[in-house]
Amino acid sequence: MPTRRLGGAIVFVAAAAATIAVPLVHPMPAYSLNLLMQASTYAIAVFGLTIVLGYTGQINLAQAAFFGIGAYCVALGTTTFALPFWIALALGIVLAGVAGAALGLTTLRLGGHYLAMVTISFQTILSLVLTNWIPVTRGPDGISGIKRPTVAGYALTDSGVYLALCFAALWIVGFFVWRLGHTRLGRHMQAVRDNELAAGVVGVDTYRTKVIAFTLSSVLGGFGGGLFASGFSYISPDQFSFAESVVFLTMALLGGVRSPFGTALGTALLILLPEWLRFLKVVYLAVYGAAVILIMVFMPEGIWGFAAGLVRRVRGAPTEPAASVPPLPLTTRTAQSDGTTLLRVSKISKHFGGLKAVDEVDLEVRRNEVHALIGPNGSGKSTLLNVLSGLYVLSGGEIRLEGEAIGALPPHERAARGLGRTFQNIRLFTAMSVLDNVIVGAERPGNPVEPGSSARDLARAALGFVGLADRAQRSVTSLSYGHQRRVEIARALAGNPRLLLLDEPGAGLNHVEKDDLVALLKRLKGHGLTILIIDHDMNLVEKVADHITVLNFGRRIADGAPGEVLRHPDVIAAYLGEVKDRAAA
Amino acid sequence: MGIALQLLFTGLGVGSIYALVALGFVLIYRATNVVNFAQGDFAMLGAFSMVVLCIDLGWPYWLGIVLTIITMALFGALFNLGVYYPLRHRTFLPVIISTIGASILLENGVLAAYGPRPQSLPGVFASQGFSIGPVFFDSQYLTILAVTVFGVALQYLFFERTLLGKKLQAVSQDKEMASLLGIPVAFMIALTFVYSATLGGLAGILVAPILFVSVQMGASIALKAFAASIIGGFGDVTGAIVGGLALGVIETFGAAYISVPYKDGFAFLVLFVFLLIRPQGIFGERVAEKA
Numbered sequence: 001m002p003t004r005r006l007g008g009a010i011v012f013v014a015a016a017a018a019t020i021a022v023p024l025v026h027p028m029p030a031y032s033l034n035l036l037m038q039a040s041t042y043a044i045a046v047f048g049l050t051i052v053l054g055y056t057g058q059i060n061l062a063q064a065a066f067f068g069i070g071a072y073c074v075a076l077g078t079t080t081f082a083l084p085f086w087i088a089l090a091l092g093i094v095l096a097g098v099a100g101a102a103l104g105l106t107t108l109r110l111g112g113h114y115l116a117m118v119t120i121s122f123q124t125i126l127s128l129v130l131t132n133w134i135p136v137t138r139g140p141d142g143i144s145g146i147k148r149p150t151v152a153g154y155a156l157t158d159s160g161v162y163l164a165l166c167f168a169a170l171w172i173v174g175f176f177v178w179r180l181g182h183t184r185l186g187r188h189m190q191a192v193r194d195n196e197l198a199a200g201v202v203g204v205d206t207y208r209t210k211v212i213a214f215t216l217s218s219v220l221g222g223f224g225g226g227l228f229a230s231g232f233s234y235i236s237p238d239q240f241s242f243a244e245s246v247v248f249l250t251m252a253l254l255g256g257v258r259s260p261f262g263t264a265l266g267t268a269l270l271i272l273l274p275e276w277l278r279f280l281k282v283v284y285l286a287v288y289g290a291a292v293i294l295i296m297v298f299m300p301e302g303i304w305g306f307a308a309g310l311v312r313r314v315r316g317a318p319t320e321p322a323a324s325v326p327p328l329p330l331t332t333r334t335a336q337s338d339g340t341t342l343l344r345v346s347k348i349s350k351h352f353g354g355l356k357a358v359d360e361v362d363l364e365v366r367r368n369e370v371h372a373l374i375g376p377n378g379s380g381k382s383t384l385l386n387v388l389s390g391l392y393v394l395s396g397g398e399i400r401l402e403g404e405a406i407g408a409l410p411p412h413e414r415a416a417r418g419l420g421r422t423f424q425n426i427r428l429f430t431a432m433s434v435l436d437n438v439i440v441g442a443e444r445p446g447n448p449v450e451p452g453s454s455a456r457d458l459a460r461a462a463l464g465f466v467g468l469a470d471r472a473q474r475s476v477t478s479l480s481y482g483h484q485r486r487v488e489i490a491r492a493l494a495g496n497p498r499l500l501l502l503d504e505p506g507a508g509l510n511h512v513e514k515d516d517l518v519a520l521l522k523r524l525k526g527h528g529l530t531i532l533i534i535d536h537d538m539n540l541v542e543k544v545a546d547h548i549t550v551l552n553f554g555r556r557i558a559d560g561a562p563g564e565v566l567r568h569p570d571v572i573a574a575y576l577g578e579v580k581d582r583a584a585a
Numbered sequence: 586m587g588i589a590l591q592l593l594f595t596g597l598g599v600g601s602i603y604a605l606v607a608l609g610f611v612l613i614y615r616a617t618n619v620v621n622f623a624q625g626d627f628a629m630l631g632a633f634s635m636v637v638l639c640i641d642l643g644w645p646y647w648l649g650i651v652l653t654i655i656t657m658a659l660f661g662a663l664f665n666l667g668v669y670y671p672l673r674h675r676t677f678l679p680v681i682i683s684t685i686g687a688s689i690l691l692e693n694g695v696l697a698a699y700g701p702r703p704q705s706l707p708g709v710f711a712s713q714g715f716s717i718g719p720v721f722f723d724s725q726y727l728t729i730l731a732v733t734v735f736g737v738a739l740q741y742l743f744f745e746r747t748l749l750g751k752k753l754q755a756v757s758q759d760k761e762m763a764s765l766l767g768i769p770v771a772f773m774i775a776l777t778f779v780y781s782a783t784l785g786g787l788a789g790i791l792v793a794p795i796l797f798v799s800v801q802m803g804a805s806i807a808l809k810a811f812a813a814s815i816i817g818g819f820g821d822v823t824g825a826i827v828g829g830l831a832l833g834v835i836e837t838f839g840a841a842y843i844s845v846p847y848k849d850g851f852a853f854l855v856l857f858v859f860l861l862i863r864p865q866g867i868f869g870e871r872v873a874e875k876a
Contacts, residue, residue, distance in 0.1 A: 121853035292686025
C-alpha cells in the first residue's frame, strides 16, 4: 500500500504542477483562456456538490446562487467599495457559507423533496434580488470593471497568470475534497447518504453532518464564484439563475458525483461540449436534457463511477490476508461486577395514535447476561427496541443505562453511551466497503480505543471476530445475506458496546448460518458482553438466553429464567392459543 | 373594498391553476414517492398544443381541446415509459434528476421547434366577462374556477366510488401488498402518469389565454404549485387545493400592495415560513421512517 500511495502522490503533484505551468509558459488565445477559466472556477463550485450530493446524498439546487453570492461580493467589493480582491473574496466565501449554514440549519431536518424545494426557493429569491435591487446590484445590466488580485505586489492582470491561479485553487480544493472522503467526517457523510437511520444508531450525528456538508458546499460555491467574477471582469444576474444550478448539477452527475475526479471531468466535458456540438445549434439544450435522463438510466454513477466499476471488475474482488488480524479487545472493560443492572426500563410506552404498541413495560437487563425478548408477531418487540435505541420517541416511562436516564437522547448520543444494535432488515452502508462500514462503528464517539491502536485496527479485529477478515475490502452488497448480517454485528461490536441490541439476527438465515450465529453469540457471551436479543426461533433463544421476557399485545406477560418462562401457561397460550378455544373449535 | 374583492377573485383564479398542477404533483407523488419536476411542462405542452391546433391550423376551439387532452394522455404514458419506468427500483434522487432532465428536454425541444417568441391564445368565450358592483368577473378566470371545482369533484368520486380509483389508492399506499392482491402496479402507475399529464395539459389550456404561451411558462407555474402542495401538506389532495388557492391569493395581494417585481418571490417566502413553523403543512401529518 505505502508504495502505491507514494506513487499516487507523485503523479498527483506532477499533474498539478504541469497544468499550472502550461498557462504560465505557453501563450493561449483569449478564447481558450476564457473557456479554461470558466471550467476551473465552475469545477470548484461543482466540488461542493460532490460533498453535499455525492458524499452526503442531499440535493442542492441552489449552487448557482452560492456561486453568485461569491461573484457579487468580489464584483461589488472591488468596484463600488474599492476593497482589495482578497478581502472581497473572503467576504464572499463567508457570506456564501453563512447563507448555506442558515439554509441548512433550518431545513436539513426535513431532507428529500423539501430540501429540493427550499433550495429552489432560495435560488429564485436570490435571482429576483440580483435583478431588482438596482441601487446595489445594478440590476440586469450587471457589473463591469471587476478587479483582478495582486500577489506579492504583482498584479495578475495577465489572463494566463490568472488562469494559473485558478488551476492552483482547483487542484488544492480537489485534493481536500478527495481527502475528505477518507476522513471520519467523510465516512459519516457517506453513512448518512447510504442509510441515515443506521448512521444515527452507530453514533453519527446525522443533522450536524448534513449541515456541515451543506455549509462546505456553499463555501466552495462562493469561492468558485469569486474567482469567476474576477476572471471575467463582468457579471450579470442571468449567470446565476436556476438554469445554471441545473447545469452545475448535471456536471456533477455526468462525471460522477461521488468522486472529485468525476466532478472535474464532468465540468470540463459540459463546458467543452457546447463548443463541439455547435453544429446542433438550437437543439443543443434539448439533447442535453435527454443526456441527463440517459445518464440516470444507464450510468447512475457517472462516467468516473462507470469506469471505476469496470476497473474493479477487471481486477477482481480484493482479498486481505487474515493472518495479521488483531484480536478484538472485548473483554477488557466488561470484567466488572457481575449480575448488577445495566439497563433498567420502567413503565415505558409507545403509542401510535390510539394503538398502544408498547404499554407500560418494565425490563431489567443485568450485566454480562444474554437477555431475550420474545413474543408473537405484533407483540411490540421491535417497537420496544426502536424506542430503546432512540428511533421512536418515547410516549412515557423511563430508560436508564447504568443509572443514567437516556430516554430523551437522540440515537447517536445513546450510541455514544455504549448502546449498539443491529436491524431486523439489514441496514448497511451499501456503497461503502465492508471495512469502512465497520470503521464507522469503531469511530463512534466515546469508543474506548486503546492507545496505539486505530479505529481501523479495531474494525479489522471486529471483522476477524465474526470471521470476515478476508472480505474487508469487498463492497458489502457483494456479500451473501448471512455475511451481511455478520458485518452488521461487527459494525456494532467495533464500537465496544456496553449493551448490544440484536433485532432478529436469525431472520432469513438457513440452518447452517443459524448454527454459526449461535456459535458467535456463545462466544460473545463467553466474553461477557451484555446482549438484549429478539428472535422468533425458540431453539436459538433457548440455546443462548440467560433470561427471557415475553411480550404480548404490548404488555409484559412473563419474565424469568428460560425453563420456567417457556412453561408458563400464559406464554404457551400466547404462542399456541388457549387450549379451551381449540377444544371449542 | 372593491379592489380587495377584485384581487380576491383574480387570486382565486390564479390559485386554481396552481391547485390543478399541484394535484398532478400529489397524485404522482402518492403513486411513486417521487416529485415530478416536469409537471409544469405538461401545462406548457398543453398550451402549445392549443396554439398549434387552433391558431396555426385554425381548427375549432373545442376540437383543439379534445385533441390536446388526448395528446397529453398519450404523452403521459410515454413519459412514464421513458423517464420513470427504467428507474422505478431506484431511490428518489435519480428519479428527481431524471424528471429535471425531462423538463430541460421538453422546454428546449419546444423552443427548437417553435422559437422563442411568446404566442397568445384567445379565451374559451368571446365575452370578456361582466361586472357585479365594483368587481369585474373575467370570463376566463370564471372558467378556470368552474373547471377546477368540477375536476376536483370528479376526482373525488373517481377515487372514492370506483374500483379503479380504489386500486390506484391501494398502489399509492403499499405497492408490494397491492401487487400481492393481483393489482397490476406498473399499469396503475402508468395510469397515474396519464392522468397527471392530462391534468397538467388541462391547466395549460386554461391558463394559456391569461399568460403568454412561452416555453418558460410551465416552470414558474410548477414551482409555485409545488410550493402550494407543501404548504397544504405534501401528499394530501385537499392540501394541494387549499395551498394552491391560498398561494394565488397571497401572490395577487402581495403584487398589488407590496411590490410587483418581487411578485414571484412571495410564494417562496411563504413556503420558507411554513417549513420553519409547520413543515408538515396545513393538512399533513408527520410520518416517521420504520426501522
